[in-house]
Amino acid sequence: MPDISTEKVCFIIVKARELDVKVAPEELDEGSNPTDDAMQRILEDYADDPTREELRGFLAAQSDDELRELVALTWIGRGD
16 A cells, blocks of 8 residues: 555646746747746746745655655656
8 A cells, every 4th residue: 555645646746747848948039028928937947946846845745655655656657
């Protein structure tokens, strides 16, 4: 029986997918629309990304057994 809940695993998957779609930041055009620029920042990868910090904090709060299970699930999911 796994020690980690399905809800926790799903949360980690969702946050990891959010980080996976991030792209390198681009310089904004001089004639860009400030309203749209804020939305563009959501998709760009910055060091102070709140999603990254949220995932990092969540993982830090897990027990050693739960982290071991996450690593095992990662390996199984990769097919290795």
